[in-house]
Amino acid sequence: MKISTLGKGLFFFAVLFLIGFVVFDQLFSAPKIHRGIVLHKVFVPEHTVVSPYVPNYARARNFNYDIHTQQYDQWIAFVKADDGDTLKVHCTSHHYEVTKLGDTLLFKEYKGDVFGIDYLSHSEEDTIKSDMKKNGKF
Numbered sequence: 001m002k003i004s005t006l007g008k009g010l011f012f013f014a015v016l017f018l019i020g021f022v023v024f025d026q027l028f029s030a031p032k033i034h035r036g037i038v039l040h041k042v043f044v045p046e047h048t049v050v051s052p053y054v055p056n057y058a059r060a061r062n063f064n065y066d067i068h069t070q071q072y073d074q075w076i077a078f079v080k081a082d083d084g085d086t087l088k089v090h091c092t093s094h095h096y097e098v099t100k101l102g103d104t105l106l107f108k109e110y111k112g113d114v115f116g117i118d119y120l121s122h123s124e125e126d127t128i129k130s131d132m133k134k135n136g137k138f
Contacts, residue, residue: 025112032109036079038101039086044074079105 048071075096077089089107091099099105111117 022112022115022117025114026110026117029111029113032111034081034107034109036081036087036089036105036107038077038099038103038105039080040078041096041099041101042076042078043096044071044076046073047071077105079107 073093075091075093077091077096077099079087079089081087087107089105
């Protein structure tokens with residue numbers, strides 16, 4: 001076995017291990033529960049975008065197909081969190097209809113423990129309230 005083959009194998013294994021570790025950190029870190037006041041609600045309707053395929057260095061269309069992109073309905077709430085930050089939280093349609101401006105909104109922040117990559121999720125009120133009651137935070 002050549003040394004270069006062994007080095008390539010070790011490099012490939014290290015890259016796979018690092019990718020797996022980042023994914024594991026994101027998926028299995030416990031979410032933090034936040035509270036905030038709804039400042040503004042926005043509904044973004046779905047729409048379709050169609051564009052002809054044009055290569056980067058060409059000035060004319062060379063192929064016989066189009067690129068289609070589908071955007072789905074989005075329900076977004078802008079929330080002022082307890083720490084003073086204004087955050088954009090994605091909601092479900094039912095949760096969006098029930099929530100009014102000025103209401104207190106519970107939402108989850110998913111943040112990896114090791115790398116700190118974070119994102120916010122809409123609130124599932126019943127689940128979050130039961131979790132907070134178990135932990136004595138509510």
